[in-house]
Amino acid sequence: MTSVAKRYGTGTARFSRPAPAGDPALRAPVVLMVSGGADSCALLLMAATSSLDVDDGRGCAPIARERLHVLHVNHGLRGIDAEEDAEFVADLAARHGIPCTVRFVDVPALADATPGESFESVARQVRYEEATGLANRLCAEVGCPRSAARILTGHTADDRCETFFMNALKGAGPSGLSSIPRRRNRIVRPLLDRTHDDLCDYLRMHGVVWREDATNADTRYLRNYVRHVVVPAAAERNPRLVEAVATSCDLMADEDSFMTSVAARALRDVCRRADPGARTLDAGRLAAMDVAVARRVVRMALLEVAPGARLEARHIARVLALVTAGEGSFTAPLGVDVSVQYGLLRIRGREGVAVLRGAWLDVPGTLDLGDGRTLTASLVAVSGADDPPGLAHTFASERGASSAMLDAEASCVSPTGGRLWVASPQPGEVLCPLGMHGQSKRLSDLLQDVRVPARDRASVPVVRTGATGPVVWVAGVRADERSRVGPATKTLLVLNLHGA
Template sequence: MPTVSQRTIQSRARIPSSARAPKDDSVPPVVLMVSGGADSTALLLMACTSKLDIDDGCGRASIARNRLHVLHVNHHLRGSASDGDEAFVRELCRRLGVPVCVEHASLRDLGGRNLEAAARDVRYAAARRYLKELVEEAGCPRRSARIATAHTANDRAETFFMNAIRGSGISGLSSIPRRRNLIVRPLIDRTHEELQRYLEVAGLRWREDESNRDTSFLRNYVRHRLMPVAMERNRNLVRTVAASCDILADEDAYMQKLAATALRSCTRREGAGLLVLNADRLAATQIALARRMVRLAVKRIDPQARLEMDHVQRVLECVAAGERSITLPGGISALVEFGTLTFRVPAPLREPTPGWLPVPGKIAITEETAIEVEPISMEPGSDPIACARRAAPAVLVDAASLGYGEADLPHGMNDNEATGVGSMRLWVDTPVPGDVMCPLGMHGRSKKLSDIFGADRVPVEERSRVPVVRTAPTGAVVWVAGVRLDDRFRCTPTTKVALRISVRGTDKNH
């Protein structure tokens, strides 16, 4: 997230415990996000004195005073004015007897995002941390806690036009939702003008942010330039747009359910930071659902990812082309190959560590996996194909074909149990350009390893991490783990000793 790091956030300051309401450990907290402006000041006063609907199943009701906690984030963007906002919120909370938590933050490295969005991310992150602390202190279920913001019908209408200007689908045009998880907006049906009148009647002042007049910011442009012109044709514009947003939100929720069901049926593989879809099935899906499926898929592996319409369209163009890749925001890759669409978050590649593999013995190739090998005696005249099938997914290699004689083998082979360590060893590394092998079943004909990977539909991004067992660092390829055995080293009816080679998970406790 292109915002301040945790280290730059200063210590929190709360009012003395003597000014707080009595604590009740069984009461779920409600965190009010208060900036000091008219809307959030009205939210705080209403929470303390009126009935609000915080979507907890009680409808419009008074909120118990000991549930209330205020969070104020000082971004230090306006110098002394920002400090004045903080002082105002502190004093108001002292007068109302509500505990306040203040966080100080400085915005750095926006990563190409606008200042308004970066500041919003900081505030919500601080609210989630504060709520988590309060829930842990109270020992109550997190699902019963709430974060309340002071968004109004005006904010909703402005966001509608902002998203329309940027270019958006139904999700964006439905604007600010009434609720998202634990975040609720009890003032979403009230206008900014109504809240100002409410504070005037109550005799309570609020803070004005002079930066709200700067029309270089899109929201301020919409608020001061676009909305007044549109309201010349419809004085009730704010409520009209809000009603449209409700309709769009309902339709969006329905479409999201359909897309989620379609995505499940299209998913072929899922893991940490990885999602593989059936590209052919996605291509055959109605475009309205396909767009949503792409967004849901990316959100599944990276909830913080923000896709624009152009990103979604480029992914679907790759699907239509049948073989292409692009990079999405956050470094997420979208790769279409072999009839699949693979989304993958960027992560350090854990390529196998090269090294000698003693016989018998094992070598850890990554933190999670190891290559193991053990010699076994073969019955004279045994069927090598049947033996290989019984050994699967391990492979059997003829020790003699590797150039090793009886003297090189560990002791005890006549008893079908190897003891000690012989001089036999193999080399394990990864594919290198120009690698060739004679795949099992091709009767000695060679083939490039890259062509074998393509024929076996091994994703391009995974090929550099496939372990390769060789006779020596520059020797012949014996086995490409999980892919193919070289025909020159297969067992035959005359094989006396075979090497059983397998890939296993490492035991991290040892």
């Protein structure tokens, strides 16, 4: 959240505060993302010869030349023109004594492999991935923390205005309407208060030329349509349109920051489980929230599962409709599975789908299920003074469903040890659930009765006497009647599911 002091400052102190001695900011790399256009060329020239505020605590100050490094990404979209852009940027960087890295990435091929993503969105993602990787490598070379590095872009007030209208046309919320942020983590946009025309004049004054991308005139692309059609029409009604939109963006950004902090606390309150690639939320409590907060909670949860997902208002509305209905499912961007069952909202990415592979559990021994859970097995000899059924009853009442005490021999385990087969439930599999006096039941029906969502059933460990043997214990759910502890039990088999 942006404080009043940070937003407005006082006097000139915020422009002249020196970095303390030994501050990592004094040696941390500054990566300049330069395409060859006027804005990014102006960024390079200012970084090399003037002062910029890179938000490192010093305000607007010169940047040590040894910290600078230029990055240019050839997206493989414009053939010889793109190659000439790369040569131009490398030459411009060399003239100012700045190292330059040029990367070629086949964006069309990546876009083909990512259905639903445009060339523009894929290219943008590629640029930032390359910049992040370069910044990390440079930090390692100079021995400074990654957080101290800065990645600078040449975004201007015009870009911010265009992005505002682009997001408005898509039906974006406050986050989208706040447009381009001045800073996001290590990414800083020091030219956001300058207009494109201002920067062109600056380059002409210093005798620097720049490259023009011919595709910038193609209004089939949304940004170009906004730039050449929407913004000029709006500017006819308000000649100070860029300044007016910038004010709105700043207001939106401050209020969005506050609402984000509120939603983050709300998400922590309703989150019932957080696994790699998956989140489980209390649907009832989510439904009771103010809709403005609930929308943000859902968005945050989705982005935690799939950080690269391009979410739109309709996706969030779809999730909240499921929450209101109390059941249902759909697939969100990037293949994220969203479902509501039994009062829980489950959000799971492709990598969050649990796959339980069959494996042997040594008795005694431990089996790692590969998803943060483990199964353990041990043997306990029964003495003549013990009451085996009483021991099993007390054990069950104290430990709950995550543990089981069974008859070892009835489970095909000898008093000296053995092994059991653990795998996912099999289609058509039956068992005799403990407490049903020997009546059989389909395993799928049992899992439905205890409200295990269909999507999660494949991750339920089922312990069997062998790969094709009868069920001993459905871990965390129910044991089989045939393994029940009786008065004649000589050895107890103790099974525990940890991390569930």
